[in-house]
Amino acid sequence: MIDLNLFLLQVVTGIALGSVYVLLAIGLSLIFGMLTVVNFAHGAYFMVGAYAGVWVLGQTGNFWLAIAAAPLIVGAIGLLTERVLVRPLYGRGIDYPLLLTFGLSYVFIDLIRMIFGIDGLSIGTPAALRGAVDIGVGHFPLYRLFLIGATAAIVFALWLFIEKTKYGLIIRAGARDAEIVRVLGIDVSRVWLIIFGLGTAIAGVSGILAAPIRAVNPEMGIPVLAESFVVTVVGGMGSLPGAVVAGLLVGMVYSITSLYFPDLAELSIFVLMALVLMFRPQGFFGRTGLMS
């Protein structure tokens, strides 16, 4: 009934959808894996990133500048959050920072409502990336192809940073055993600060990347937060490869379900999560015991 081209086009759509999930889940996982902070404000950082980017775009008229500025602005807010609000809560159990970030997300949403209004902002697709191109199996929006490429580039850069730099070595060591790293004379709190900044910066850049596709409004971070938690749970809390694999998988499951059973698309990703929790509670690549 449904021909191969359509199926393949649906797969590409799923990868593009998954790209946003991957970016969000990476930031979430990075912060959780290193700091065991469940960041409920992640969707709000995503939203602030979109607003910061659109604002820069409005000032300069340059989309590339907006993509560069959004993570810097959001990352700076992230650094401030960690230093001032999150740091005093380390060692007090996992629910303290969870409640803090949960409240913080509402603060961000209302601040944005106060500054930019509740109407939301409009941002067109940048001229160079407008329109649809023939990718062999059908027409696909150029911007979404760009989104897939940008995600791959960001993931690759992050991998290089963590696997190939001295700083990445400290981060990996800190995640394994913070105590030993501290004994070795390394300032772990600085590592944590940078991780939080990096995680939120990635949320910020995904916000501006998603902005031309989705509407920019103060509530845009709320649904994506739920979806990115699904991705981190499926991939394994705290695992970066898990975030990438699960992000793409969730995008694909959503997309393929939409093709055959559009009514169940929204539900499908939660069914996927439930199945994973039943048969592999720690997720694909997760380590057990992080939550305790």
Add this chain to the structure above:
Amino acid sequence: MNKPNTTRRKIIAGAAAAAAVSPFSFNIARAQGAPIRIGFPVPLTGPYGVEAQDQVRCAELAIKEFNDAGGLKGRKAELLVRDDKLNPGEAATRTLELIEKDKVNYIVGSLSAAVQLSINNVTKERKVLFNSISQSDAINELKDWSLYTFHEALNPHITASAVGRYVFPKYGKRVVFLTADYAYGHEMVRGFQRAGKAFNIETLADIRHPIGASDYSAFLPRIQSLKPDVLVMCNFGRDMLNATKQATDFGLKSTTRIVTPVLLFTARMAGGADVFDGVVGGTSYYWGMESTTPAAKVFNDKYRKAYNGGVPSDYGALGYSGVRTVLQSVKNAGTTETDKVIAAMRDLKYDYFKGPQYYRNCDHQSVQSVLIIESKSKGMKDKNDVFNIVGIDKPDEKNLRSCQELGFRG
């Protein structure tokens, strides 16, 4: 360092002054008769927030107008706005609160097919007049209707049939629906299919999506491969904006005409000219009709004066007429007693912003015109000049479902 002190002093002084004054002002108010209170539950936050905000602006205009003209023998009206958060439960609670605690005389408002039914359940039970300003078919039907229920907005049946009669002969008969999965979406699809029977339309697919979805891309390849003549987006507010934006990105417009039952002014303003270029839809009101309709010009000018030269939106205008018809009926009845106001409202013939209107007596549906509009991207005179009016369905009871069909006897 002095600052906190000053503030505190000010607060204390202010509180003392308020305490001293309030008993007096209360007495004065009582002497003239308590204000006429209209409860106004609308979804100020959430995906329809922009439209709801404009409904409030327009409703305030109607209130001000009534008060400036002396009210009801000196009794002034006031608007009590509440956020129903687009949630039927929340709306019921807020409405009950407005009736029980704030002692409102009437309820006007709602911006969702589902929410208005939940408000209607409360007002029906409490015997409070409710004038609904959002689309619904069910509210006209006997099982949901009551003597206290009025419906100011168009309903999906009227809207979809007007748009369908324009679109199907012109753009083609192979149709795909992309539908928000709740009462509004379902009723719209039903309306189009009913209107489409006369033109032998073929429904290729009716794809349902949850209300408030942010990404529609997963539905678009399938729609693309079906190559319909017409894609009908039976969704609203931000949903309609996002879906249209993404369909445009997928290049759907090269083969398919995008149609939406209600083409929102607010969504078009937020989405921009390119996204909506060529999209056809219906509307209860577009400010541009002022060139041919005198009442529209009067209403627009009032709005411009009050709100920095802006223009009212479609659903905003319903906030205005929804409140004004109630207040005019209060004036005509010469009392705030609900039964007499209802009788006056049933007799009301009005022309407040879009030409002549009246409430059909069997179901209290406002009989009114439907505009068919097309979004443009060229030759715009200013930023608000976004639609061409391509057709007007004159007010006619023939376009409504008959009283018998709705379950009424006569």
